[in-house]
Every structure is written in C-alpha cells, then in structure tokens.
Amino acid sequence: ELKVEQNPLFLSMQEGKNYTIYCNYSTTSDRLYWYRQDPGKSLESLFVLLSNGAVKQEGRLMASLDTKARLSTLHITAAVHDLSATYFCAVVWGAQKLVFGQGTRLTINP
C-alpha cells in the first residue's frame, strides 16, 4: 500500500525567509501533485510533476521530483504572508487515484 509522508506538518516562519517542505512516498510512482488549501476552502492545483528530475516554478514556489529517492520538495523563497495555507502533496496510485500526504500547515508571520 502506498504511503505518503510530509514533513514538517506545521511550519511557522517569518516573511522573507526560505524554507522547504518534504514529501516522501513508499512505492514507485512517476506522477506527483502539489495542492494548496486555504481554511474552509477546496484544493487548488499548484504543480504536477511527471518525471524524474522535473522542476516547476511559479512565483516564490518551486517544486521538484526525484523518483529514485521517492522524494519531492516544495521550496518557498522569500516567503510572504499570502502564502500562508496548508500544502498537500499527492502521489498517483493506479489511474486517477491520488494518495495524499498529511498536509503541511504553513503560517507566515510579518
């Protein structure tokens, strides 16, 4: 059974700092997604990573995938308050089934 683990689960940081969220998964997969969820809201797609070595960037967020290490990272550069949210990674397991990590609750303080 595929397991997906994120760390840290909670992250409080100051504006302007850099940090990385890690997503490890237990079984081979070559598709991984990152989603953002604001309180009381649905999931917003951030990145889809489709192959080993894939790197995607959007604004202050950059995601990468290492399928051999079964590891994805979401790097935040010079954080701003608007990035406060819960971030989920999700690994595809059989066609369209997504297995989610526990989520990382990110709080960015002024």
Next chain:
Amino acid sequence: KAGVTQTPRYLIKTRGQQVTLSCSPISGHRSVSWYQQTPGQGLQFLFEYFSETQRNKGNFPGRFSGRQFSNSRSEMNVSTLELGDSALYLCASSSGTYTDTQYFGPGTRLTVL
C-alpha cells in the same frame, strides 16, 4: 471555462439517514473522483468514475456508493449515516488521461448529528 461545481455546499443530517451529493465536472472532462476530508484521517480516496464506469475504489464500506451519468455528472450516496461520516466531501474532475491534473470542486460539508 466553468470549474467543478458541487451541490449542496452544506448539509446537516441525523444518524441513520441517507444523503446524496452531486458533482458537475469541468466541461469536456470524463473522469470524476470523490474524496473525503476529515481532521483525523486527512484526504482519502472514495472512488473514481470514467465514462459511467467505476474504475477505482477506495477502502470505504459499501454504504458509500456513486454513479456517473452520460453527461459526466456524478452523484455520491451515503446510506445509514454515522457520526464519523461528518466530513468535507470533495469532487475532482479531469480528462481521465494519465498525465492530466485533477481539479477540485468547492466541496460539500456534511454534518451528521
């Protein structure tokens, strides 16, 4: 292009009742997946439908069922509701191809009293 829509947005039911949730996917999308989100268990996959056929099923009891219509709209039904069924139920749509992103709807918040 309109996004994924779900109705109703909020529901309050009592134990033992049944409930039906509806999801309309993005136009042109043929795959609809359902997920349950709770504070304790996180996001869990319920099932996925593609062209009116269930392709994938998660580890939920038979009280949870679904179907998809020819216009790709999907419904999810939960019978004999239990307190633990209180959750946010999210629907996601995609084209159903291997590399396509799943886009999530706003969710239905179900409270079981």
